[in-house]
Amino acid sequence: xxxxxxSTLAASALLSLSAQAVPWCHRGTIVQIANVSWSEAQILAxxxxxxxxxxxxxxxxxxxxxxxxxxxxxxGGGGGFGGYSVPGSGTVRVTHYAxxxxxxxxxxxxxxxxxxxxxxxxxxYTIPPMVVVHELATVEPxxxxxxxxxxxxxxxxxxxxxxxxxxxxxxxxxxxx
Numbered sequence: 001x002x003x004x005x006x007s008t009l010a011a012s013a014l015l016s017l018s019a020q021a022v023p024w025c026h027r028g029t030i031v032q033i034a035n036v037s038w039s040e041a042q043i044l045a046x047x048x049x050x051x052x053x054x055x056x057x058x059x060x061x062x063x064x065x066x067x068x069x070x071x072x073x074x075x076g077g078g079g080g081f082g083g084y085s086v087p088g089s090g091t092v093r094v095t096h097y098a099x100x101x102x103x104x105x106x107x108x109x110x111x112x113x114x115x116x117x118x119x120x121x122x123x124x125y126t127i128p129p130m131v132v133v134h135e136l137a138t139v140e141p142x143x144x145x146x147x148x149x150x151x152x153x154x155x156x157x158x159x160x161x162x163x164x165x166x167x168x169x170x171x172x173x174x175x176x177x
Contacts, residue, residue, distance in 0.1 A: 024093070025124035028086035033074060034121040038066075040113045046070050060102060063117050067094045071121050079126050089126045094119050 038046075046066035051058045071092040078090030096103050098118035101111040 022087050024088045024091070026087055028078075028089060029125045029127050030122050031125060032120055033092070033123045035118075036067075036070070036121070037116065037118045039116045042066075043113045043117060057111070059111050059113050062113055063096075063102060063111070064094075067096065067117065067119050074121060074123060078124060084126055086124065086126045088124045090124065092121050092123045094121060 043063055043066045046069050047062045048065075048069060051061050055061045071094045074092045076090050078086070096117060096119045099111070099115045101115065102117060
């Protein structure tokens, strides 16, 4: 019975390690599309509806909903890139960074919409990140034909791989039977 329980625990631990969520905008490009500073009037202009019952801090709720409503106007697109697929392409994320009482709140009642809000919008694009291409070898035109400069360290290949002739012929060519 103990072996069964231990094997079940081990199997579940291994499965939980392998089942991880794909992060937002995985293998895409995240671009900051806006850095916004709002007053109370702009927060209330972008807040629609009413605060539902059970919400602990109505001021934080209004501000979060207003910034998310504003961000949704930029959602969509994200572009295609030759069949390349990115989870979350075209979505926009809001990152509040000021005031301090909104971003690092200890309890309800410390933030008021009259303080305003500052936030950044980040959008996920399907275009893969551009990478630097490094040249590995240079082409030098020989006197005749096409030639390449060997990469550094290629001479050391003889030390790692012993190249032998199966027939032990002095010319190194195989015999035909």
